[in-house]
Amino acid sequence: MHRRKKLLLLWFFFTLLIAISGVSTLFLFFHQLSPDNQKTFIHIVYPFRFYFILPSLIFFIGISYATKWVVDSFLIPLAQLDEELRLLIDANPSGRIAPKGHPLVQSLIHSINYGAEKTETLLNQVNQQIEFAKSDLEKENSVLAILIEEIKEGVIVCNREGSILLYNKKAHSLFSDHAQETSTSKSAYIGIGRSIFQLIESSLLEDTIEELNERHRNKESNLTQHFTNRSGNLLLDIEVIGLLDRKETLNGFIFVIQDLTANMSYLKPFENILHDFKEKIRSPLANIRSTIETLIDYPVVSQEQRTTFLDIIQQQSVELSSLLDSSLFSSLEHCHIASFLEQISLSDWLHSLQRKVKTETGLSIELSLNGCDGWVNIKRYFMSQALLHIIARLNTELAANSFRIELREKGKFALVELNWNGKGLEPESFQEWIVEPLPRDSEDAPISLSEILRYHDAEIWFQNDLSTKKNYLRLFLPKIEMEKTPDIVDKSVVLKERPLFYDFNLFDKAIQHPELNDIRLSEISYTVFDTETTGLNPSAGDEIISIGAVRIVNGRMLPNEMFEQLINPKRTIPQASIKIHGIHPEQLIDQPTIETVLPQFAQFVDKTVLVAHNAAFDMKFLQLKERDTGVAFKNSVLDTLMLSALAHPYQDSHSLDEIAHRFNIEIRGRHTALGDAMVTGELLLKLIPLLAEKGIVTLKQAIQTSKKTYYARLHY
Amino acid sequence: MKKKVLIVEDDPVIVVSLEFLMTQNGFDVLLAKNGEEALEFANSANPDLILMDVMLPNKSGLEVCQELKTQPKYANTKIILVSAKGRGIDIDKGLALGADTYVTKPFSTRELVRKVRELLGEQIDAS
Numbered sequence: 069m070h071r072r073k074k075l076l077l078l079w080f081f082f083t084l085l086i087a088i089s090g091v092s093t094l095f096l097f098f099h100q101l102s103p104d105n106q107k108t109f110i111h112i113v114y115p116f117r118f119y120f121i122l123p124s125l126i127f128f129i130g131i132s133y134a135t136k137w138v139v140d141s142f143l144i145p146l147a148q149l150d151e152e153l154r155l156l157i158d159a160n161p162s163g164r165i166a167p168k169g170h171p172l173v174q175s176l177i178h179s180i181n182y183g184a185e186k187t188e189t190l191l192n193q194v195n196q197q198i199e200f201a202k203s204d205l206e207k208e209n210s211v212l213a214i215l216i217e218e219i220k221e222g223v224i225v226c227n228r229e230g231s232i233l234l235y236n237k238k239a240h241s242l243f244s245d246h247a248q249e250t251s252t253s254k255s256a257y258i259g260i261g262r263s264i265f266q267l268i269e270s271s272l273l274e275d276t277i278e279e280l281n282e283r284h285r286n287k288e289s290n291l292t293q294h295f296t297n298r299s300g301n302l303l304l305d306i307e308v309i310g311l312l313d314r315k316e317t318l319n320g321f322i323f324v325i326q327d328l329t330a331n332m333s334y335l336k337p338f339e340n341i342l343h344d345f346k347e348k349i350r351s352p353l354a355n356i357r358s359t360i361e362t363l364i365d366y367p368v369v370s371q372e373q374r375t376t377f378l379d380i381i382q383q384q385s386v387e388l389s390s391l392l393d394s395s396l397f398s399s400l401e402h403c404h405i406a407s408f409l410e411q412i413s414l415s416d417w418l419h420s421l422q423r424k425v426k427t428e429t430g431l432s433i434e435l436s437l438n439g440c441d442g443w444v445n446i447k448r449y450f451m452s453q454a455l456l457h458i459i460a461r462l463n464t465e466l467a468a469n470s471f472r473i474e475l476r477e478k479g480k481f482a483l484v485e486l487n488w489n490g491k492g493l494e495p496e497s498f499q500e501w502i503v504e505p506l507p508r509d510s511e512d513a514p515i516s517l518s519e520i521l522r523y524h525d526a527e528i529w530f531q532n533d534l535s536t537k538k539n540y541l542r543l544f545l546p547k548i549e550m551e552k553t554p555d556i557v558d559k560s561v562v563l564k565e566r567p568l569f570y571d572f573n574l575f576d577k578a579i580q581h582p583e584l585n586d587i588r589l590s591e592i593s594y595t596v597f598d599t600e601t602t603g604l605n606p607s608a609g610d611e612i613i614s615i616g617a618v619r620i621v622n623g624r625m626l627p628n629e630m631f632e633q634l635i636n637p638k639r640t641i642p643q644a645s646i647k648i649h650g651i652h653p654e655q656l657i658d659q660p661t662i663e664t665v666l667p668q669f670a671q672f673v674d675k676t677v678l679v680a681h682n683a684a685f686d687m688k689f690l691q692l693k694e695r696d697t698g699v700a701f702k703n704s705v706l707d708t709l710m711l712s713a714l715a716h717p718y719q720d721s722h723s724l725d726e727i728a729h730r731f732n733i734e735i736r737g738r739h740t741a742l743g744d745a746m747v748t749g750e751l752l753l754k755l756i757p758l759l760a761e762k763g764i765v766t767l768k769q770a771i772q773t774s775k776k777t778y779y780a781r782l783h784y
Numbered sequence: 785m786k787k788k789v790l791i792v793e794d795d796p797v798i799v800v801s802l803e804f805l806m807t808q809n810g811f812d813v814l815l816a817k818n819g820e821e822a823l824e825f826a827n828s829a830n831p832d833l834i835l836m837d838v839m840l841p842n843k844s845g846l847e848v849c850q851e852l853k854t855q856p857k858y859a860n861t862k863i864i865l866v867s868a869k870g871r872g873i874d875i876d877k878g879l880a881l882g883a884d885t886y887v888t889k890p891f892s893t894r895e896l897v898r899k900v901r902e903l904l905g906e907q908i909d910a911s
Binding site: 343346347348350351354355356357359361362366373377380384478480481495499525527531544546 | 851
C-alpha cells in the first residue's frame with residue numbers, strides 16, 4: 069500500500085481508537101455500578117446529557133483534527149523530505165526541495181536548500197579542477213577516438229571470450245546496418261558486451277582463435293591470422309590480431325575488417341575489358357539475329373532482299389570471328405586510376421575544384437549547387453584535372469574568363485553543367501580535347517578525358533545556345549547511395565557526450581551468464597524500450613506503431629546502440645492518439661509490419677534485461693503478438709514505475725514527467741518511443757544506487773520487491 | 785495517317801533490318817546517320833517515335849535524347865534507345881535522360897516491334 073495512504077489510515081485508526089476508548093471507558097464505568105446506582109447515574113446525567121456529549125464531541129473532533137494536522141504538517145512532509153533529501157544527495161545535486169508542511173518544517177527545508185546550494189557550488193569548483201587536470205588526457209583520447217572512428221577499415225576489439233569491448237563506425241556500418249536490412253537474416257547486432265561469434269561465422273572464427281592460442285602457447289611471435297567471411301551480400305577480409313597484456317598473457321583480439329565488395333575497384337579495368345568485349349560482339353550478334361528473325365517472320369521477300377540479308381549474316385559472322393582474335397587488354401595500363409576511388413560529396417568535390425582552378429589558372433568559378441547533397445565515387449584528382457584542362461583550354465582558345473558551375477540531380481545521376489560566356493565550342497575541337505592526353509607530371513601512362521569518363525561511367529557533351537549566347541558543357545555522373553546512419557527521429561535526443569564505442573572495463577568480465585537473477589543490478593546489460601501505440605487497449609485491437617530502444621552496458625547508456633522503427637499497424641489511427649505521439653497515418657504506409665519488426669527487435673534485445681516505464685503496458689502488446697510473429701520474449705523485465713515507487717514511496721506521482729523533473733533528467737523527444745526510452749534509461753541508472761541503499765542490489769531482489777508495490781496490480 | 789518513325793543509326797547493317805521491320809509494320813520511316821541529323825529531322829518532320837542508337841558519332845544518342853526532352857514541343861515524342869551498352873548503369877542513364885524505353889543489342893525483332901506499337905498506342909498483334 070502507498071505509504072502516504074498508510075499514514076492517513078494510521079491517523080484514522082488512531083482517532084477511532086480514541087473514540088472507542090472514550091466510549092469503552094464510559095461503558096465500563098457504567099457496567100461497574102450496581103443496578104440502583106446505574107439508575108441514579110442515568111437519572112442525574114440524562115437531563116444534562118448535552119453537557120457531556122457536546123464537549124466530548126468537540127474533544128473528539130479536536131483530537132482528530134489535531135492528529136490530522138500533525139500528520140499533514142509534520143509526518144508526511146518529513147517522510148517526503150527524507151526521500152527528497154536522499155534524492156538531492158545521490159541523484160540530483162542541483163535540485164531543490166519545495167517547502168511544504170508546517171513553518172518549522174519549511175524552515176528546515178530552507179536550511180537544507182541553503183546547504184545544497186553551498187554543496188553544489190563546492191562540487192562545481194572541484195569538478196572544474198578535475199576537468200582542467202583531465203584536459204590533456206581528453207585531448208589524447210579525442211585524437212585516438214577520431215583515429216579509430218575515421219579509419220576506413222572496421223575495427224573490433226574483444227576479450228578472450230569474444231565479448232566486444234570496442235568497435236568503430238565502419239564496423240558498425242558493416243554489421244548493424246546490414247542486420248537491419250533483412251528480417252530473416254541471421255546477422256546479429258554489433259554492440260558493446262555482445263558476442264563477436266554472433267557476427268562472424270563461428271566455426272571459422274573458432275578455428276582462427278584456436279590457431280592464435282596455439283601459437284601463443286608455443287611462444288610464437290606471429291599472432292596474426294587472416295580469413296575471409298561472407299556476411300550477407302558483403303565479402304569481408306578479416307585480420308585477427310592477438311592482444312597481449314603487460315604480462316604477455318593473451319587476453320583479447322583485434323579484428324581489422326575490410327569490405328572487399330565495396331573496394332573491388334581494382335578490378336575495374338578487368339570489368340571494363342569484359343564490357344568492351346561484350347559491347348563489341350553485341351552489334352554483329354544483333355545484326356545476325358534481327359536479320360534471321362526478319363527472314364523467319366517475313367518469308368515472302370524479293371530475291372534481291374533475300375541476298376542482302378544473307379550477305380549481312382555472312383559479313384557479321386566474319387566480324388564476330390575476328391573479335392575473338394583481337395587483343396582487348398591494352399586498357400590495363402590505366403589500372404592505377406581505377407584503384408582508390410573516393411567517396412566524396414558533390415559539394416565538397418566542386419568546392420575543391422573551384423579552389424584548384426583559382427590556384428592554377430587564376431580563374432574564378434561561380435558555384436550554384438541548388439541544395440544538392442548527393443555523393444559520387446570518383447578519383448577526385450583525375451576528374452578535377454580533366455575539368456581544369458577543359459577550363460584552361462576554353463580560356464586560352466575561346467577567351468572565356470567567366471565560368472559558372474551548376475549542379476542538378478537527375479535520379480541516380482548528377483548533372484554538372486559548366487557555363488561560360490563568349491564564343492561557342494566547335495564539335496571537332498571538343499572531340500579533340502576529350503581524346504588528347506592530359507598534361508601530368510606522373511610517370512604513369514598518359515590518360516585522356518574520354519578514358520577518365522569511361523572509368524567513372526560518366527558522359528560529357530556540350531551545347532552552344534545561340535539565343536542566350538551561353539555555352540554549356542554537361543557532365544553526367546552516376547551518384548552513389550551513402551551508408552545509412554542510425555535513424556533518430558529527433559537528433560537532439562542523442563546524448564551530448566562523444567559517442568561511446570568502447571568499454572575496456574569489460575575486458576575481464578565473462579559474457580553474461582544466462583542466469584541473471586543473482587547478478588548486481590549495476591552489472592547487468594539492459595535494453596530500455598518504449599512503444600507508441602494506436603491506443604491504450606492492447607486487448608481491444610490497439611497496435612504498436614513505433615518501437616524505440618537503447619542499450620545499457622556496464623552502467624552506461626550506449627547512444628550508438630539504439631533501435632528505432634515505425635510500424636505499419638494495418639489499421640486506422642485515432643486522432644486522440646495522434647495528438648499524443650504525433651505520428652500520422654501517411655508516415656506509416658511504407659513502414660514494415662509488426663511481423664517483420666518484432667524478430668529484429670528480439671535480436672536486438674537478446675541476452676539483456678528489458679526495462680520500460682509501466683512495462684506491463686508495453687509487454688502486453690508484445691505478448692499479444694507472439695502467435696502472429698512466432699517471437700516470445702523470455703527476457704526478465706524491470707519496470708521503472710515500480711522501481712521509483714520502491715525508491716520513493718512517499719512521492720505522490722511516479723509519472724515519467726514527474727520523475728524526470730525530480731531527477732533533473734532532460735526530456736527530449738517526449739512521446740516518441742526512442743526519446744522516452746532514453747529518459748527511462750537515464751532514470752534506471754539513477755535509481756540503481758538508490759535501490760542499493762534500500763538493500764535492493766540484485767535483479768532477483770528488484771523483481772520480487774517490485775511485486776509488492778501498488779503498481780504491480782496494473783494489468784492490461 | 786501513318787505514324788512516323790525516325791531511325792537514328794550509324795551502322796548501315798542494322799538499318800537494313802530496322803527499316804524493313806518498321807515499313808512492314810505500316811510506319812513511315814525516316815533515316816538519320818548521326819545526332820545532328822536526328823535533331824534536324826525531329827524539328828522538321830516531327831516524328832511520333834525515334835528509334836535511336838546510343839553510340840553515335842559526335843553527338844551521342846544520350847545527348848540527343850536530353851536535348852529533345854528538355855524542349856516541351858517534344859514532350860509527346862517517344863524515344864527508344866537501342867544500344868550495345870547493356871549494363872544497368874547504361875540503361876539507367878538512358879531512362880534518366882528521358883528515353884521511354886531502352887533496348888539492348890542483340891534484341892528480338894518481335895519484341896522491338898511490340899514496344900514500338902505499345903508506345904504509339906497501337907493494337908498489338910497477339911501472334
